[in-house]
Amino acid sequence: MSAGVRLVILGKQGAGKGTQCVQLSRHYVVPHISTGDMFRAAMKSGTQMGLLARTFVDDGQLVPDEVVIGIIAERLSDKDARGRGFILDGFPRTVHQAQALSELLLPGRLDIVIDLAVDTALVLERLASRRVCSSCGHNYSVQKPPKFNWNCDHCGGEVVQRPDDKSEAIQTRLDLYESQTSPLIEHYCNEGLLETMDGAKPMDEVFTDIVNAIDARQAARSRS
Ligand code: AMP
Numbered sequence: 001m002s003a004g005v006r007l008v009i010l011g012k013q014g015a016g017k018g019t020q021c022v023q024l025s026r027h028y029v030v031p032h033i034s035t036g037d038m039f040r041a042a043m044k045s046g047t048q049m050g051l052l053a054r055t056f057v058d059d060g061q062l063v064p065d066e067v068v069i070g071i072i073a074e075r076l077s078d079k080d081a082r083g084r085g086f087i088l089d090g091f092p093r094t095v096h097q098a099q100a101l102s103e104l105l106l107p108g109r110l111d112i113v114i115d116l117a118v119d120t121a122l123v124l125e126r127l128a129s130r131r132v133c134s135s136c137g138h139n140y141s142v143q144k145p146p147k148f149n150w151n152c153d154h155c156g157g158e159v160v161q162r163p164d165d166k167s168e169a170i171q172t173r174l175d176l177y178e179s180q181t182s183p184l185i186e187h188y189c190n191e192g193l194l195e196t197m198d199g200a201k202p203m204d205e206v207f208t209d210i211v212n213a214i215d216a217r218q219a220a221r222s223r224s
Contacts, residue, residue, distance in 0.1 A: 004030050004084025005214055006108070008092070008101075010184060011116030012177050013170070014123035014130065015199045016206065018139060020116065021089045023207050028214075031080050034089040035068055037137060038075070044134075060169035062093060062176055069100045076104055085111070093181045098188070112217050113188040114210055116199035120174065127165050133157045 005028045011017045018034065025032035039057050042050030049067070056063045072091055075081065092098040102109065129142040131150075135157025146152055150159045164173065188194040195213040199206055 002028055003218055004028055005087070005218070006085040006105070006111045007214065008088045008110055008113045008188075009116060010113060010181065010188075011199055012118060012120065012123045013173050014126040015116040015118040016126075016203065017089050017116055019203060020207060020210060021087050024087055024210065027211065028085070028087070030085045030087055031078075032087050032089060033072070033075055033081070033091070035063075035072065035091040035093075036089075038071055039063060040137070058163045058169070060164045060172035060176070062180065065094060065096050065100070068093075069097060072097075072101070073104055092184060093176075095183055095187055098184055110193055111221075112195060112214055113184075113193045114213065115185055115188075115194060115196045116206070117196050118199040122200055123174070124170065127170050128167075130162070130165055131159050132162055133159050 005024075007024070007028075007030075009017050009021060009024075021032045021034065036057075039050070039053040043054045043057065044050070049071070052067065053063050062068075068091060072088075076086065080086075088101075092101050126141070131140045131142065131145065132138070133140070133146075133152035133155065136152060136155040138152055138154050140146055140152075140159050146159050151157070152159055163169065185194065185196075195217075197206060197209050197213070201209070
């Protein structure tokens, strides 16, 4: 089995983070921790945290830092994440969240941060056509729908457009990415952790590029 990894993946909405994370999680045998998925699950089951999250998520606004940092602190204390590591998708999204993450990981630290770079025009195209299973979260698109009647191929759930993939919410989310999340690129570059990948390449090539970058860092660390 390959070594684990402690990885953060950055990239605009629609850059392909979710798709890459599913494959990377299998490859490195570490949990894929998506704060967006955690909020959608809480909203669906109607928990108190879900009700609170809904007031932000559907409009494309950020959930307050204290709430997000709290759920991540809890998840990272689970045995699987403390053992082989994790892939964080959608967290951190602000410099304050990144600082909180560094503190949570002490005395350890992240191994690598991948920035999946994609032009805004391409992500707008991808987001407008993205569809998702309302039950299991599997991703589809208008070009690649499920086989039967917008019912998920995996679980039969209804495949729909996410409320926050509609045009006004998309614009809010991309603006927030620019103002709140893109400063993390400089932040992690200064920490020597950042690797930038071309997210416009075909999915399999992006996956290979990411694995090569992770493995090169791990090999360099084991030599030092
Ligand atoms: P995502 O699936 O990553 O695009 O996340 C969907 C929504 O969940 C975001 O638009 C935010 O409303 C909320 N969310 C997810 N992660 C965070 C985070 N780290 N900080 C604040 N809000 C978040």
